[in-house]
Amino acid sequence: MKKARVASYMAALLLACGVALLVWVWPGLKAQAAAGAAYGARMACSCRYIEGQNMESCTGDMADSGMDMVRLDDNPAIKTVTGSVPLMARRTARLQQGFGCVLD
Numbered sequence: 001m002k003k004a005r006v007a008s009y010m011a012a013l014l015l016a017c018g019v020a021l022l023v024w025v026w027p028g029l030k031a032q033a034a035a036g037a038a039y040g041a042r043m044a045c046s047c048r049y050i051e052g053q054n055m056e057s058c059t060g061d062m063a064d065s066g067m068d069m070v071r072l073d074d075n076p077a078i079k080t081v082t083g084s085v086p087l088m089a090r091r092t093a094r095l096q097q098g099f100g101c102v103l104d
Helices: 002-050 055-064
Strands: 071-075 080-085 089-096 100-103
Touching: 002 055, 002 071, 002 080, 002 089, 002 100, 055 071
Parallel strands: none
Antiparallel strands: 071 080, 080 089, 089 100
């Protein structure tokens, strides 16, 4: 019985350390996700609406640059591209005449 109690205490301690580590690094992860979503949206918007390429080509360029976690969604009706990292960040870039693609 004593070994089971020690094992449960160790498991609880490891879980608490894991949660503390996640709480400690979460702001940095969230900031990186926001930067990645903004970068992806801005670059894909420029690729799509300034260079005139199709979205598949623009998405392929993003995957090659290590932005695998960033999902890009295109809205041709209002000429926007939204970059998002699931559960962490979401940014939209919009084509504005005379300014190019700008983040909302």
